[in-house]
Amino acid sequence: MFKNKFILLLAAVCLFGTSVFSQKTIQNVDGRNHISLNGEWNYIIDPYQMGYLDYRLEPFDESKTGKGGFYDNITNPKKNEKVEYDFSKGPTLSVPGDWNSQDLRLQFYEGTLWYKKDFIVNVKDHNRYFIHFGAVNYESNVYLNGKKIGSHKGGFTPFQFEVTNKLEEGNNFIVVMVDNTRKKDEIPTINTDWWNYGGITRNVTLIETPKTFINDYKIQLAKNENKIIEGFIQLDGATINENITLAIPELKIKKAFTPDENGMVAFTIPVKKLSYWSPDNPKLYEVEISTENDVVTDKIGFRTIETVGKDILLNNKPVFLKGISIHDENPLIKGRLRSEADMRMMLTWAKELGCNYVRLAHYTHDETMLRLADEMGLMVWAEVPVYWTISWENAETYKNAENQLEVGIQRDKNRASIIIWSVGNETPVTEPRNVFMGNLVDKVRALDNTRLVSAALEVERDGYMVTVDDPLGEKLDLASFNQYGGWYWGAPKELPKYTFDIKFDKPVIISEVGGGALGGFHADDDTIWSEEYQETLFVNQIKMLEKIDGFRGMTPWILVDFRSPRRQNPVFQDFWNRKGLISNNGKKKKAFFVLKSYYDTK
Structure with missing residues (x-):
């Protein structure tokens, strides 16, 4: 109905x-x-x-x-x-x-x-x-x-x-x-x-x-194919019958095409040998698209991503996603990230942590951030701000969400680093929400069938049992969810007692986990807001998560402290969310080294 x-x-x-x-x-x-x-x-x-x-x-x-x-x-x-x-x-x-x-x-x-x-x-x-x-x-x-x-x-x-x-x-x-x-x-x-x-x-x-120009293009590996490059090129203008040339010199590819009456060229190009993009080998190829009057160059990587059972396969090999969440905010200079230097600093910190993967929360980040992820070898979870409680039954609200999703996919479809499109975060389960979110999943798959689709699902707790049975999970490629054991529920030292009942036979990704600490505040490990409390929380979270069947990665919340009007405690927060592993003055907290040590072993 x-x-x-x-x-x-x-x-x-x-x-x-x-x-x-x-x-x-x-x-x-x-x-x-x-x-x-x-x-x-x-x-x-x-x-x-x-x-x-x-x-x-x-x-x-x-x-x-x-x-x-x-x-x-x-x-x-x-x-x-x-x-x-x-x-x-x-x-x-x-x-x-x-x-x-x-x-x-x-x-x-x-x-x-x-x-x-x-x-x-x-x-x-x-x-x-x-x-x-x-x-x-x-x-x-x-x-x-x-x-x-x-x-x-x-x-x-x-x-x-x-x-x-x-x-x-x-x-x-x-x-x-x-x-x-x-x-x-x-x-x-x-x-x-x-x-x-x-x-x-x-x-x-x-x-x-020019009057007629190269407006759009997609150049990526075909779905689950590591020897076929496919995509399209779209002209815009009055003379859209101009011939188009696609060249990838290092692969010895140079193809000429005649567009259709709409200025569109669709192509499939077999390749014999590729150096595949990965965190260990962030290979980008120089690509040139040209017409008689226009030339556009880009740097594009080629890789495959898929799930098989409870494994995530990058270029047909299992991968564990060693991640961290990141907001579009500079803790050292107030406000949004403004420059490539700001963004490179954030991703460099993620690399120092041992990450091969980042969650760019909770909205579309700057295009430069995605290009840097390509260059630096960081896989990406990209998201739209369908966050918490949305007006699920308002059709224009849905159109807005779908548009933001589509524009982000359209802009970043050539970025090899993006392996996951996320349709939202912590949205409470109702039938209107299920329809709204389910339609967004369908939209992603219609726009891009080469990447995984996910969301941060809802969980339920009963005693020491955590259940993941959000109906949206049936439509997703991952069993991905946020859980804040040791912070919003339970005590850090009790976390190893918890078990998880996950109703989906899919790879498990913990999209958020963590707790707050004021950088430089030290006490015993039972004292909330201390670095020792946060450190103990992460030690015991790792013990708990390692027991989950199908556990294939996580993006703890969050790389650095960030500002939030919701966080008003004048002593420990002062309008900062203190869940960062790095403080607002750039100092690494004790929990940073717990997670780094864990990632170094994976």
């Missing part, structure tokens, strides 16, 4: 729906001709949305004139003209970057803020132009030279707008209205356990392409 109702609602949204979700974005943005719009942007705080709504709460940009909003960017008003803002005399924020960590007035701010950037461009008549945002949290309206070019929802996924006929020769300005207000029907919903960083948190780029 519910499922039929859900499908009808979803169909209605698709038919009459909103334009605020992402359009398909250009593959490999950094590999294109582009101008960076990063740097200092002027900003205005606007908690009442005075720059967007008139006193009747009607949007200025939907009025007959389209005038009246901050996006008009009036800088030299006439002497009889009343203007209640001035970007040019306002403060600035660094882009990419969140606003919470750059201005103390904005540390806890949730609401609307306006950004403005001036830039110069030499417009070429024979080219096309796109403004691309790596991520803006959460909802944004984008204006170019005073005209609205589009809107977007979703705090962690890329989006773009074509501005070919909207740019001016020479001076231009862009204004972005950003609202990070948490709302019940959004993805994520109101209640999370991470900081709600607002702002333009990832790169802003003006991309320049």
